[in-house]
Amino acid sequence: MSTIAPAAARTAASVTVGTGPLSIDDVVAVARHDAVVELDPAALDAVAASRSIIEDLAADPQPHYGISTGFGALATTFIAEDRRAQLQASLVRSHAAGSGPEVEREVVRALMLLRLSTLMTGRTGVRRETAETYAAILNAGITPVVREYGSLGCSGDLAPLAHCALVAMGEGEVRVAMGSTDGGAGVADAASALAAAGITPLQLGEKEGLALINGTDGMLGMLALAIHDLQSLLATADIAAAMSVEGLLGTDAVFAADLHALRPQRGQAVSAANLRNLLAGSPIVASHKGPECTRVQDAYSLRCAPQVHGAARDTLAHAASVAEAELASAVDNPVLTPDGRVESNGNFHGAPVAYVLDFLAIAVADVASMSERRTDRFLDQARNHGLPPFLAHEVGVDSGLMIAQYTAAGIVSELKRLAVPASVDSIPSSAMQEDHVSMGWAAARKLRRALDGLARVVAIEVMTAARGLALRAPLEPGAATAAVVELVAASGAVPGEDRFLSPEIERVVAAVRGGDVLRRASDVVAVA
Numbered sequence: 001m002s003t004i005a006p007a008a009a010r011t012a013a014s015v016t017v018g019t020g021p022l023s024i025d026d027v028v029a030v031a032r033h034d035a036v037v038e039l040d041p042a043a044l045d046a047v048a049a050s051r052s053i054i055e056d057l058a059a060d061p062q063p064h065y066g067i068s069t070g071f072g073a074l075a076t077t078f079i080a081e082d083r084r085a086q087l088q089a090s091l092v093r094s095h096a097a098g099s100g101p102e103v104e105r106e107v108v109r110a111l112m113l114l115r116l117s118t119l120m121t122g123r124t125g126v127r128r129e130t131a132e133t134y135a136a137i138l139n140a141g142i143t144p145v146v147r148e149y150g151s152l153g154c155s156g157d158l159a160p161l162a163h164c165a166l167v168a169m170g171e172g173e174v175r176v177a178m179g180s181t182d183g184g185a186g187v188a189d190a191a192s193a194l195a196a197a198g199i200t201p202l203q204l205g206e207k208e209g210l211a212l213i214n215g216t217d218g219m220l221g222m223l224a225l226a227i228h229d230l231q232s233l234l235a236t237a238d239i240a241a242a243m244s245v246e247g248l249l250g251t252d253a254v255f256a257a258d259l260h261a262l263r264p265q266r267g268q269a270v271s272a273a274n275l276r277n278l279l280a281g282s283p284i285v286a287s288h289k290g291p292e293c294t295r296v297q298d299a300y301s302l303r304c305a306p307q308v309h310g311a312a313r314d315t316l317a318h319a320a321s322v323a324e325a326e327l328a329s330a331v332d333n334p335v336l337t338p339d340g341r342v343e344s345n346g347n348f349h350g351a352p353v354a355y356v357l358d359f360l361a362i363a364v365a366d367v368a369s370m371s372e373r374r375t376d377r378f379l380d381q382a383r384n385h386g387l388p389p390f391l392a393h394e395v396g397v398d399s400g401l402m403i404a405q406y407t408a409a410g411i412v413s414e415l416k417r418l419a420v421p422a423s424v425d426s427i428p429s430s431a432m433q434e435d436h437v438s439m440g441w442a443a444a445r446k447l448r449r450a451l452d453g454l455a456r457v458v459a460i461e462v463m464t465a466a467r468g469l470a471l472r473a474p475l476e477p478g479a480a481t482a483a484v485v486e487l488v489a490a491s492g493a494v495p496g497e498d499r500f501l502s503p504e505i506e507r508v509v510a511a512v513r514g515g516d517v518l519r520r521a522s523d524v525v526a527v528a
C-alpha cells in the first residue's frame with residue numbers, strides 16, 4: 001500500500017524521545033522519512049532509576065507478576081531466579097508467531113518508535129540499554145520482518161511487537177535496505193545485521209520481555225499514519241467535488257457561509273469554505289447563474305458534499321484526539337506507578353484505538369461513495385448537461401471513461417465491506433484469560449487498504465472532472481481548479497480517442513497521493 005504525502009511536507013531531521021508524548025508528525029517523520037531518533041538524557045536517567053525498583057522486586061522471595069512469575073494463564077507460577085532470563089527470551093520467541101505477508105516498513109518503524117516512547121516514560125522498568133538498542137536499530141535502518149497476522153489487539157499487539165523484540169535479541173529476520181517488502185533482496189538474519197551496525201544484541205532481564213511486547217503500538221502507529229494521510233485526502237476530495245460542481249454546471253449558492261452557520265458542524269464549515277473558495281470567480285459557474293437557469297437543486301452528491309466531507313473531518317478530529325491521548329500513554333502490564341508501585345492493569349486493551357480505526361473506515365467508504373456518484377454523473381448523457389456520453393471522443397466508437405467508473409465502483413464496493421467493524425469481533429484466547437480482545441490491529445490493517453481505495457476513487461473523479469471541464473471549452477473553470485486540470489493534462493489524461501487508460505489513472509493516483517493535486521489549490525483550501 002502506498003503512502004500519501006501532505007500538501008506541504010515538513011519533515012524533521014531528528015525526533016527526540018523523552019518522557020513526554022510524541023506527535024503524529026514525529027511518528028510520520030521517523031516511520032516514513034527516517035528521521036534520526038535521539039533519546040533525552042534526563043529521561044534515560046529516569047529509566048535507569050525505575051529499573052532499580054524492578055531489581056529490588058526480583059530479589060524478593062514473594063512472587064511478583066511478570067518479574068518472578070509466568071504470564072497470562074501462568075501468572076501464578078513462580079519462576080526461580082536462574083530461569084528468569086530464559087523466561088523472558090522464551091516469551092519473546094514464542095510470541096513471535098506471526099504469519100502471512102510482510103507488514104510495510106513504515107508500520108514496523110512506527111510501532112518500534114512508539115514502544116520506545118513508552119520505554120522512555122520510566123514506567124516499564126527496562127534497562128537504559130534496552131531503550132538505547134531500540135533507538136540504534138531504528139537509526140541503522142534495520143527493519144524487523146513483521147507478519148500480517150498475529151495480533152488480537154489485546155494484550156496489545158503481541159506478535160508484531162515480539163518480532164521486533166526478537167530482532168533486538170539478535171534473532172529473527174530483518175530488512176537492511178530501503179527496498180520493498182516483497183520478499184526480495186534485503187532480507188538478512190538479525191544477528192548479522194546488528195553486527196554490521198555495531199549493535200550488541202540484548203540479553204533480556206526480568207520483566208523486559210513483557211515490556212517490549214505489551215502495547216497498542218502497532219495499531220496506534222497505523223492510526224497516526226492514517227490521520228496524517230486522511231487530512232490530505234479529505235482536502236483533495238473537496239477539490240474533486242468543486243471540479244465536479246463546475247463540470248456538471250452545478251451551483252455554488254448552496255455553499256454560502258450563512259447557510260452552513262445554520263448547522264454549526266465544524267467540519268462541514270471547513271468543507272463548505274473550501275468549495276466556496278475553489279469556485280470563486282469561476283467563469284463556468286457564472287455562465288449559468290442568470291434567470292435562464294431553470295434548475296432548482298443539484299443532486300445530493302454535489303449539493304451535500306460539505307455535509308459528508310465535513311462529517312468525515314469531524315470523525316477524523318475525534319480520532320486525532322484519541323491518538324493524542326494514546327501517544328501520551330505508558331501502556332504496559334504490570335506498570336510502574338510514579339510512587340514506585342508495580343501494578344497489574346488492563347491499559348493494554350486496544351478498544352479506544354480500535355473504535356476510531358473502525359469509525360474512520362466508515363467515513364472513508366462514505367466519502368469515496370459520494371465521489372464515485374459524481375464521477376458517474378459525468379458519464380451519463382441524461383445527467384451531465386450536454387457533455388458526450390461517457391465523455392467519449394467519437395460516440396459509438398469510443399467508450400471514453402466508462403470502465404474507469406467501473407473501477408471506482410468496484411473499489412467503493414470493497415470499501416463498504418472494509419467498513420464492517422473489526423472491533424465488535426472479539427475472540428477469546430490464552431485459555432480464556434484473555435477472553436475479550438479489541439481486534440485493533442485488524443481494524444488498522446483494513447483502514448490502510450481503505451485509504452488506498454479512497455485515493456484511487458478520488459483520483460478517478462479528478463481525472464473525469466478534468467476531462468469534463470476541458471470539454472466545456474471555451475468556458476473556463478476557476479483559477480484553482482484550472483490549475484488541477486493543467487496538472488491532469490500534463491500527466492496525459494486529456495480528451496481524445498480511446499487508448500490504454502490504466503497508466504493514466506495510475507499517474508493521477510500518484511498526483512493525489514503525492515500531494516500534487518492538493519498543492520495546486522493549496523492557496524484556497526484548508527487541510528485541517
